[in-house]
Amino acid sequence: MTEHSGSATAAPPHAATAAPEASAALAARFGLSVSGRRPGLPEYTRLLWGRRHFIVAFATARLTAMYTAARLGQIWQVLTPLLNAAVFYLVFGLLLGTNRGVPNYIAYLCTGVFVFQFTQSAVLAGTRAIADNLGLIRALHFPRACLPIAFTVIQLQQLVFSMGVLGVIILVTGEPLTFRWLLVLPVLVLQSVFNAGLAMTMARIGAKTTDMAQLMPFIMRTWMYLSGIFWSVSTVTAHVPHWISTALNLNPALIFNNLMRYALMDSVAASALPHHVWLAVTAWTVTVGLGGYLFFWRAEEEYGRG
Incomplete structure (x- = not known):
C-alpha cells in the first residue's frame, strides 16, 4: 500500500485568494458595496443633506415626547432656564454682589443663562447621541451625524421658544426695542453651527468612552463659571494679568453671550465687546463646526x- 502525501490533497496556492476575488468581481458586477462602509466626505455630505427632513422630524418628535409625562408639558422649556436664572440671581446677584456695576442685571443674567444653556444642552445631549440610540443605529442605515445634529436642533427649538419670554423680560426691565435685535438671527445661526460641531465631537468621544457622559456636566459647569454668565468680564479683567484677560475674552461662550446681550440690550455698548468680535466668533464657528463634522465622519x- 502506498502512502499518500499531504501535498496530494492540498489546495493550489492561488485557491485562498480565488474566493475573495470572485466575490469582489460579483460585487462589482451587481453594484454591491461593503455594509457600513464610510462614504467619501462629499458623498456623506450629500446623504446627510438628503436626510434633513428626517433630522427635523426626529428632533420635533423627541422634543414633543420629552415633556409628555410632565403636568406642565412644554412650559418647562421656559421654566427651566427661568428657575436657573432665579437661583443664580439669588446666589450671585444678592448674596455675592456680582451685580455691582452691571446695568440691568436681571436682563444681563437671563440672557446669559438662556444662551449658555443652549450650548450646554446641545453638548450634553450630543455626548449620549450614539450610546442612547444604538437600536436605531443598528436597525437603519443613515448618516450617523444625523443624531448629534438632530439633538442640536432640539435645543435650538427650545431656545427659540424661550426667546419670546426672554424678549418680554428684557422689555419689562426697561430695555427698548431697537434695530439691534435683528442681530439675534445671525448670532443664533453661528451658535447653532458651533454647537453642532461640539455635539458631533462629543458624540464620537462619548460613543467610545461612555464615562464621558458622567464627566461632562462637571466640565460644562466649570465652563459656565468662566463665561461671564453672572459677572461682568470687564470688572474681572481689570484685576487679572493680561494673559488671563485675553483667554477670558477668547472664550467662545463668552463671545456668544456678549453678542446676544449687545443685540438685545441697549445698555450694553459696543465697547463692551472684545476686539474683532465678529471675526472671532466666525473663526470659532468655522473651526469647531467643520472640525467637529470631520472628526465625527472619520469614525462613521x-x-x-460592539
Missing part, C-alpha cells in the same frame, strides 16, 4: 458596533 464605520 465604528458607530453601533
